[in-house]
Amino acid sequence: MATVAAAHSDHAHDEHHDLGFIRSYIFSEDHKVIAKQYLISGIIWAIIGGLMSLVFRLQLGFPDMDLSWLKPILGEWVNESGKLDANFYLALVTMHGTIMVFFVLTAGLSGTFSNFLIPLQIGARDMASGFMNMLSYWFFFISSVIMFWSIFIETGPAGGGWVIYPPLSALAEANPGSGTGMTLWLVSMALFIVSSLLGGINYVTTVINLRTKGMTFDKMPLTIWAFTFTAILGILSFPVLLSAALLLIFDRSFGTSFYLSDIYINGQALPNQGGSPILFQHLFWFLGHPEVYIVILPALGLTSEIIATNSRKPIFGYKAMIFSMAGIMFLAFIVWAHHMFMTGMNPFLGSVFMLLTLIIAVPSAVKAFNYITTLWKGNIVFTPAMLFAIGLVSFFVSGGLTGIILGNSALDIQLHDTYFVVAHFHLVMGSAAFFGMIAGVYHWFPKMFGKMMNKTLGYVHFWASIIGVYLVFFPMHYIGIAGFPRRYYQWSGFEAFNTYADLNAFISVAAILTFGAQLIFVFNFIYSIFWGKKASANPWKSNTLEWTTPVNPGHGNWPGEIPTVYRWPYDYSKPGSESDFIPQNIPFSATPESNLPEENELIEEEKDIENIEYNYNIPD
Amino acid sequence: MTLIIGILALLFLVLTVLVIGKTQDLLKSVKGVKEVEDDSEVDGANDWNALGLMVFWVLSVVGVVWSFLDAKKDFLPEASSPHGRETDYWFWVSMAVITVAFFIVNTLLFYFPLRYKYNKNRKATFYPHNNKLEVIWTVIPALVMAGLVFTGLRVWNRVMDDAPEDAEVIEIMGRQFAWAVRYPGVDDNELGNYDYRLMDDAAGNNFGIDFTDPNSFDDFTNGTEMHIPKGKPVLLKIRARDVLHSVFIPHMRVKMDAVPGMPTKFWFVADKSTEDMRAELNNPDFNYEIACTEICGRSHFGMKLLLVVDEPEEYEAWKKEQQPFLSLNPGFVEKVPDNLKARALKYVETEDAEVAMVTEEVEVVE
Numbered sequence: 001m002a003t004v005a006a007a008h009s010d011h012a013h014d015e016h017h018d019l020g021f022i023r024s025y026i027f028s029e030d031h032k033v034i035a036k037q038y039l040i041s042g043i044i045w046a047i048i049g050g051l052m053s054l055v056f057r058l059q060l061g062f063p064d065m066d067l068s069w070l071k072p073i074l075g076e077w078v079n080e081s082g083k084l085d086a087n088f089y090l091a092l093v094t095m096h097g098t099i100m101v102f103f104v105l106t107a108g109l110s111g112t113f114s115n116f117l118i119p120l121q122i123g124a125r126d127m128a129s130g131f132m133n134m135l136s137y138w139f140f141f142i143s144s145v146i147m148f149w150s151i152f153i154e155t156g157p158a159g160g161g162w163v164i165y166p167p168l169s170a171l172a173e174a175n176p177g178s179g180t181g182m183t184l185w186l187v188s189m190a191l192f193i194v195s196s197l198l199g200g201i202n203y204v205t206t207v208i209n210l211r212t213k214g215m216t217f218d219k220m221p222l223t224i225w226a227f228t229f230t231a232i233l234g235i236l237s238f239p240v241l242l243s244a245a246l247l248l249i250f251d252r253s254f255g256t257s258f259y260l261s262d263i264y265i266n267g268q269a270l271p272n273q274g275g276s277p278i279l280f281q282h283l284f285w286f287l288g289h290p291e292v293y294i295v296i297l298p299a300l301g302l303t304s305e306i307i308a309t310n311s312r313k314p315i316f317g318y319k320a321m322i323f324s325m326a327g328i329m330f331l332a333f334i335v336w337a338h339h340m341f342m343t344g345m346n347p348f349l350g351s352v353f354m355l356l357t358l359i360i361a362v363p364s365a366v367k368a369f370n371y372i373t374t375l376w377k378g379n380i381v382f383t384p385a386m387l388f389a390i391g392l393v394s395f396f397v398s399g400g401l402t403g404i405i406l407g408n409s410a411l412d413i414q415l416h417d418t419y420f421v422v423a424h425f426h427l428v429m430g431s432a433a434f435f436g437m438i439a440g441v442y443h444w445f446p447k448m449f450g451k452m453m454n455k456t457l458g459y460v461h462f463w464a465s466i467i468g469v470y471l472v473f474f475p476m477h478y479i480g481i482a483g484f485p486r487r488y489y490q491w492s493g494f495e496a497f498n499t500y501a502d503l504n505a506f507i508s509v510a511a512i513l514t515f516g517a518q519l520i521f522v523f524n525f526i527y528s529i530f531w532g533k534k535a536s537a538n539p540w541k542s543n544t545l546e547w548t549t550p551v552n553p554g555h556g557n558w559p560g561e562i563p564t565v566y567r568w569p570y571d572y573s574k575p576g577s578e579s580d581f582i583p584q585n586i587p588f589s590a591t592p593e594s595n596l597p598e599e600n601e602l603i604e605e606e607k608d609i610e611n612i613e614y615n616y617n618i619p620d
Numbered sequence: 621m622t623l624i625i626g627i628l629a630l631l632f633l634v635l636t637v638l639v640i641g642k643t644q645d646l647l648k649s650v651k652g653v654k655e656v657e658d659d660s661e662v663d664g665a666n667d668w669n670a671l672g673l674m675v676f677w678v679l680s681v682v683g684v685v686w687s688f689l690d691a692k693k694d695f696l697p698e699a700s701s702p703h704g705r706e707t708d709y710w711f712w713v714s715m716a717v718i719t720v721a722f723f724i725v726n727t728l729l730f731y732f733p734l735r736y737k738y739n740k741n742r743k744a745t746f747y748p749h750n751n752k753l754e755v756i757w758t759v760i761p762a763l764v765m766a767g768l769v770f771t772g773l774r775v776w777n778r779v780m781d782d783a784p785e786d787a788e789v790i791e792i793m794g795r796q797f798a799w800a801v802r803y804p805g806v807d808d809n810e811l812g813n814y815d816y817r818l819m820d821d822a823a824g825n826n827f828g829i830d831f832t833d834p835n836s837f838d839d840f841t842n843g844t845e846m847h848i849p850k851g852k853p854v855l856l857k858i859r860a861r862d863v864l865h866s867v868f869i870p871h872m873r874v875k876m877d878a879v880p881g882m883p884t885k886f887w888f889v890a891d892k893s894t895e896d897m898r899a900e901l902n903n904p905d906f907n908y909e910i911a912c913t914e915i916c917g918r919s920h921f922g923m924k925l926l927l928v929v930d931e932p933e934e935y936e937a938w939k940k941e942q943q944p945f946l947s948l949n950p951g952f953v954e955k956v957p958d959n960l961k962a963r964a965l966k967y968v969e970t971e972d973a974e975v976a977m978v979t980e981e982v983e984v985v986e
């Protein structure tokens with residue numbers, strides 16, 4: 001009897017590993033495969049979004065340029081005299097913003113690294129629900145297809161800015177993009193939100209329930225803390241965007257008046273009365289502001305790990321980092337109206353939001369200081385990942401500082417909706433998060449693909465990128481101080497904005513070169529997947545659990561038992577220790593030479609930790 | 621500028637050559653043996669990257685300073701309104717504070733890599749936390765923030781406070797894609813009511829002026845320029861009739877959204893007339909402009925209105941010269957209720973009025 005049962009279970013086991021191509025690579029429930037699907041989708045979107053910015057940068061930098069050569073791609077959107085259509089300019093800006101914020105830096109970043117690292121770093125065989133995880137990717141995929149399709153429809157994609165403020169986005173008479181293009185935008189975003197929620201709930205559940213023996217919350221790597229906070233932010237704020245979008249859909253299609261009132265357009269007074277466009281802005285930014293932290297927190301989490309590993313030093317202020325992130329997460333929900341100082345909102349509200357906004361600068365500053373102190377007296381190895389992480393900190397600081405000015409409502413009067421804002425958010429959120437994502441790819445590539453990326457190309461990529469990003473976005477502050485409004489097709493119609501033609505041309509050239517430099521990365525990425533050097537299991541000599549898996553972790557991540565965790569993830573260069581790193585799964589009893597006094601006391605508890613009963617099986 | 625673009629291009633050219641060379645190496649090695657790389661070897665590139673970061677920062681400092689000085693001449697000139705000079709002042713104070721932080725933090729960030737680059741004979745210092753340090757650098761930013769918040773709030777509250785009683789009231793309305801202004805008129809100095817349902821572009825009533833309100837009889841409108849008096853508070857009553865717009869007067873440091881269904885306002889004092897600015901900037905063609913800063917559709921970038929700041933006497937004279945809307949569009953006398961007709965007709969030359977009524981009848985017959 002027993003033999004039969006054993007044989008049977010062996011059989012089932014084998015089947016499990018022979019899933020066939022479709023189940024293993026397309027409709028896979030394995031978190032590592034899903035992570036790669038997100039990553040590759042994110043890279044493709046980044047290229048599309050980047051190319052769009054180049055087209056409108058050409059328009060801004062060289063307003064007289066003949067763009068006829070773009071006709072094969074853009075068709076009717078370039079007219080006979082070679083000029084870009086002004087409506088299409090706005091559509092490009094809108095798509096660029098939407099793609100970068102949501103598809104690249106939300107899905108591409110959280111989707112990739114939360115999926116890949118959460119189970120590996122907390123010691124789980126997979127996500128809490130592999131099926132939901134798969135659904136999450138495929139909802140994102142359908143959402144992507146719809147957004148992509150919207151670019152090619154006759155009336156053009158949505159063109160009201162990525163914030164889609166009504167009434168512009170509600171009335172097809174107001175803007176061609178507000179017709180079918182906007183409908184597709186809304187449908188796509190609704191699916192995106194579903195995807196994001198499925199993902200987020202899974203991340204949080206997994207972190208709470210599936211940690212391995214000994215992985216108490218105070219031993220979790222900062223990456224996991226960051227992903228968890230990010231997921232909570234998303235879970236609480238995305239539904240609000242969904243409801244905002246839903247009400248907008250009602251206004252557009254069913255004649256309701258949530259956001260519409262007193263409108264006369266195209267020679268006609270519309271019947272809508274009593275709605276408020278400001279209501280939409282409140283709802284939108286209730287997601288919109290947390291969204292910027294959804295974008296930056298995972299990048300900061302990755303950076304914490306990379307900086308500690310490559311400085312061969314513990315992250316400075318582990319607890320302070322967690323509290324800062326918790327503070328940022330909490331405050332992120334109560335600063336949204338700093339995007340609305342000049343909307344006619346009650347000035348008293350403006351005062352309140354100004355106060356709260358400047359408070360959020362404090363935990364952000366603490367994080368930056370902690371990174372720098374981690375470098376101090378380190379023994380720093382400059383892998384490409386480390387260089388990008390340092391770049392991130394620089395952008396986060398440089399861009400964050402101008403936030404102090406924009407958060408001051410009195411100063412925002414002049415700067416609101418100018419290029420100063422564009423410069424600010426591209427540094428602090430756009431470029432910083434982008435660098436975080438790239439750093440993450442360089443760092444975890446060996447674990448994802450079992451190969452090493454080429455270092456030299458990585459260095460070239462880094463240097464071209466950091467120089468390029470600063471050359472593109474730093475001068476935008478000047479243009480903003482001179483008052484140049486954003487979302488302008490051209491400025492020369494105004495005497496006040498008829499300067500800086502040279503500087504704008506310069507920025508455009510720098511943008512093209514910076515974009516070109518990213519192709520080095522794409523080449524390196526693809527090349528290394530197939531022909532890169534084989535990686536070792538722990539190439540960066542890192543402490544976290546993912547590096548205890550085999551070079552190519554299979555389904556279930558660890559071939560044998562999941563390692564038990566005894567210590568925090570940052571025991572680098574511990575005094576007394578021979579090696580300059582002690583992985584989390586090494587018990588204190590094995591390292592008497594380097595234990596701190598309080599750690600020696602913990603040796604007694606090791607037996608208890610080992611005896612904890614866990615059910616490691618993936619419920620499938 | 622061409623020089624910089626040249627240097628930049630050269631830099632990227634060099635990088636390209638490097639990349640191509642390296643790529644070829646890689647492609648050659650495709651067929652070669654794939655050995656397991658032990659990346660624990662830290663090679664010479666490490667020192668170069670460490671040095672590179674510091675050099676990058678030094679060059680950046682030079683670049684930041686130089687580009688700032690170079691770009692400065694095209695920043696907006698000193699504000700033409702007292703509140704604008706105040707916000708400008710605090711802008712530059714804040715800028716000074718953050719510039720100091722910018723230099724200190726980035727300097728440390730780019731210097732430590734050079735100072736503490738990898739050396740296999742050295743070990744990093746195990747230094748996981750220091751509560752005193754943490755407290756210090758939580759408290760210092762908090763204090764600086766508190767200072768900025770406090771000053772910011774004071775200025776903000778003053779700017780956003782109610783306009784003085786005697787302010788000159790002017791209505792500005794945004795639509796796709798132009799601004800239009802309406803004045804309360806010289807006789808009663810009160811803006812008449814409006815209703816969006818009365819708007820009618822074909823007939824000319826693009827403001828939706830309500831002619832059952834006698835206050836509107838003497839109101840006059842303008843679609844090309846706004847005049848305001850120098851040295852006197854001006855209260856802009858702002859509205860939009862189709863989508864969001866935003867009134868932006870760069871030289872006055874004035875900005876406020878125009879929202880359909882929700883009138884907004886902004887008051888300020890212009891203390892330099894157009895002529896004063898022409899003299900100050902030594903540019904006889906100078907004009908103040910009003911722009912739109914809330915995306916409103918295809919010609920968002922073209923929503924320009926001239927702003928003329930007159931000496932007070934000139935301004936009063938200019939106002940007197942303006943023809944009330946009703947005089948220019950006598951047909952609207954039709955809309956005036958009978959009991960007010962007599963007052964309305966004062967603004968319409970009788971002949972005109974009759975003609976207007978006749979044409980209107982003809983239209984109806986058609």
Ligand code: HEM
Nearest residue numbers: 050053093094097100101161162163429430486487488511
């Ligand atoms: C190749 C690099 C990039 C360049 C040259 C670039 C350039 C620009 C410019 C010039 C605008 C303003 C256009 C206008 O107002 O008329 C813009 C808008 C925007 N960009 Fe980027 N960008 C780049 C990358 C990114 C990234 C990585 C993000 C991710 C956060 C991003 C997010 C946005 C957003 C949210 C907007 C606002 C869209 C809107 O106004 O609705 N961009 N970009």
Ligand SMILES: [Cu+2]
Nearest residue numbers: 289335336339
């Ligand atoms: Cu915000």
Ligand SMILES: [Cu+2]
Nearest residue numbers: 912914916920
């Ligand atoms: Cu506009």
